[in-house]
Amino acid sequence: MPKIKSMSYCRQWVQNRTDIRRGYQTRHSKTIKGTGTVPSSETAKETNTTDYLNNDEADDISEENPNSNENSGDLVYASGQSYYCDDNSEEAVVQVPTHHSSPSFAYKLREWAIHGNIELTQVSKLLRILVYDGKHVELPLDARTLLHTPRSINVRPMDNGHYVHLGIKDYLNTLFKSFATEISNLKLPYLQLSFNMDGTPISTSGGANFWPILGSLSNIFTGQPDVFMVGIFSGLQKPESYNNYLLEFVEELKDLMKNGFLWDGIVHSIQIKAIICDAPAMAFVKAIKSHGGYYSCSKCYIKGEPVVLSSGKKTKIVFPDIHSEKRTDETFRARKIMPSGEDDTGHHMNKERSVLEQLPIDMIKTFPVDKMHLVDEGIVKKIINIWLGKPGPQKLQASKVTKINQHLEQCYSYVPSDFQRKSRSFKHAHFFKASECRVLLLYTGPIVLKNVLSKQTYEHFMTLSLAIRILTSPFYYVKYNEYAHSLLVHFVKKFIKLYGKQNATYNVHGLLHLAEDAKNLGPLDENSCYLYEAFIKIIKKKLHSFNCPLQQCSNRMSELKQLQPNSSECRNKIKKLGTVHQGIKELIHPLDGNKFMTASFFNFTIQTNRKSDNCVMLSSKRVIQVVCFKKEIHDIHIEGHVFVSSNVLSNINRELYKSFYYLIGNFEDEISKFSLTRDSIICKMCCLPANDENTFFVVPVNHTLMYS
Known part of the structure; x- marks a missing residue:
């Protein structure tokens, strides 16, 4: 084949390749005399076809005509199909090689590029390597075509x-x-x-x-x-x-x-x-006062009180009252006069109503208090800051903080993989994320803070922990809703006595409305910002x-x-969410014969080789540390160590803690066998070291509970 200009050859090669994909007739009636094959990597040097791979101008091929590869990402050439190239003096027919990739290769490549957040320029470079190598000629040259940008x-x-x-x-x-x-x-x-x-x-x-x-x-x-x-x-x-x-x-x-x-x-x-x-965003979209206003509560008509801070220069609004008239959709839309006789303009920002009021929704019940920002990032973090902050009646001694940190570090490897973050020590308290505070409140806190906090402070913390456990549980939030509300009322009253009126802020008051939100909309975590915050993180990573x-x-x-x-x-x-999905979906990672190491359920996984993920509760209320899953002809058995309870978390409300499975004990040495046909798994358990490696604290992982 005679020597040809690299850019002329390349542009014509791309255009004819595109014509074939679109099913067009070839644009030239003459053929170039040649070998009838696509130049291989070894012969390409002789025909100068590899020159454009290192040519700066060639990087602009796909940019010069970005529309040339439209809808071509998944097309595959038929074996033996011909395409044509043109030169000023000679003609040749070039045969598409019979080898081609599987139809799903382009999709897999697209999936890799999107989920890996690979830059378009890098994807385009990879595509050119694959195409010009001659083995994946069905692929486009431009990443935008592959990804359907x-x-x-x-x-x-x-x-x-x-x-x-x-x-x-x-x-x-x-x-x-x-x-x-x-x-x-x-x-x-x-x-x-x-x-x-x-x-x-x-x-x-x-x-x-x-x-x-x-x-x-x-x-x-x-x-x-x-x-x-x-x-x-x-x-x-x-x-x-x-x-x-x-x-x-x-x-x-x-x-x-x-x-x-x-x-x-x-x-x-x-x-x-x-x-x-969250509170600022809700205030913005509903056109109401934000959390620093006197009438900022979106659920009731409570009026905040100004409190002068210790510095004497600043004031903040607190909400020490417990009972107040509830807002309704009708009173919100009508701008009802408040119980004090004042007009409700103290709650609404201005005369221009939010367009959200045009929707056929309840303007009060449809906007729940966000548990993520109010409880996890709000109350829990606030309490920790008081324990570690300025000198005061609730500030912890350095020796107690050290004891808590050591126990938290001991528990770190035991926290189930269901949680994105695990509780770090209080050395990092300033950087705690919401999910870390959630783990501390519901799982690590009850055992780590026991015998370290004063009895009064510990029972106050456990009041919040138990109330939130009820309201986030798919099987407790209705049955024990009123009881959870009474716990939260008690928590708010006691909070003012323990931590001072100056700390009874918007978030503390918001606890009084959580039980009603759960009753109207379901478990709190299903109506929190966790899901959306995770997606926002994905968005930012793609920039x-x-x-x-x-x-x-x-x-x-x-x-x-x-x-x-x-x-x-x-x-x-x-x-369909809200229904019970029992049973093992899949057994994977075989050990030997019919024994397996991992079992996958609807919303959790049990892994016998990880101490953080190998504990379950059966319908007989037995807690088992699973050693393996054994597949029989008509049944599945689990083999493991049975948990023997020796105590409950606290002697105060002993029966209550026992009914919610806050248990302390250890596991039997011998291995027992259970049939899942007769004794099914009802939830995954979080198993944490209590005081040493031989005594454990177990509690259900809330979102995995299938039934109580």
Whole structure:
């Protein structure tokens, strides 16, 4: 083959390759005399076909004509098909090699690039290597084609920034495209959606912010990421107008709630379960006073009291009262006169109402108090700061703090893998995240703080721990709802006595409304910001630079949406939330013969080789440290050590702690065998060292409880 110009050859090669994919007739009637094969890596030097791989100009091939590879990501050439190249003086016919990759290779490559947050330039370089090697000629040369990156983005100016609306219907179309049959089989009366609005800084070094509107399905579990993006605002500050920010979202939601979502001739009703925000974000979208105002409580008419701080220069608003008249949807919309006789303008920001009031929702019950920010990041962290902070009656001695730290470090490796973060020692208390505070409140705190705090302070802490355990449990939050409320009332009253009136802030008062929110909407963790905060973290990780962050975010969300799950693989994963799903889904990691090391359940996993994940409770109320799972012909057995309880957590309310399985004891040495047909697993247990390696404290992992 005669020597040809590298760039001319390359551009023509790409164009003809694209023509074949689109099914076009070749554009040239003449052929070039040649060998009839694609140049191999060894012969490429002779024909100069490898020159463009190292040529700076070649990096712009896909940029020169970015539309040339449209919809080509999953196409595969037929064996023996020909394509044509052109040169000014000679002609040749070049045969596509018969070897090609499997049809799923492009999808796997796309999945790797998206989930790995690989930069587009690096993906494009990899694609060129794969294509020019001759073994994966079905792949596009440009990463944007492979990932189905949108050609345009509908970014519109909004007040002090820009906004992109992705839409609720767009997500529902994607969902039903994958799971229409499975969702229909669930026979749901309606699709229930929850939403979240919040602001987050894009980086710690700049002033740019994101304000995403996020949504999630509240009554279906698909086995896929449950959060989707409805819209997102980007600017140096939060949106100036809450109504401009929410308008498109509200208009689309009004249409869906009125007309339903149509798929395949079937109309699916849409309901809003909750709009979940932290206190500042809720105040912004509802157009009410924030948590520092006198009438800032979104649930009742309590009036805050100003308290002068010890410095004498600043004041803060506290809420020491326990009982106050409750707000309702009617009084909120009517701007009802308050019990004191004052107009309710003290609660509402201005005369312009929030567009959220146009939705057919309860403006009080639909907006729950967020447990993540109020309890975990709020109350728990506040108490820890008092214990470690300025001198006072509740400040802990250094020796006690050291004892707590040592026990927390001992418990670290025992905390179940269900939690993203484990409790670090109090040395890092200033950096504690919400999930660490949650683990401390419900799991490590009850045993680590025992015999270290004063009896009065410890029982006060346990009052909050038990109340939150009840309200976050899928099987206790209804049965013991009133009791949990009484515990929280007692906690707030005692809090003022122990820690002072000056610490009875908005968060402390908010505890009084948690039981009612749980009664209306379900367990607290199902209506908290944990799910959305995790998704926001994913969004921020997908930004490769701070140039055009809104466009980057929109493109990455669209690419992520294109990863259509295989319905056949997910058919057994999709579930109706709120129902009991018992039994082992899968046994993996065989030991020998019919014995297995790992068992997967609906929402947790038991791993016998990890001391943090090998403890369960059976329906007979036995606690077992599992050694292995044994598969029989018609049954599955578990072998393990039985827990023998020698004490409960506290002699005060002894029977109460026993009924919630706050147990202390040790495990038998001999191995026992149990049939899961007769004695099924009802929950995973958290097993922590009590005082030494031979005595343990066990308590149920709340979200895994299948029934009580």
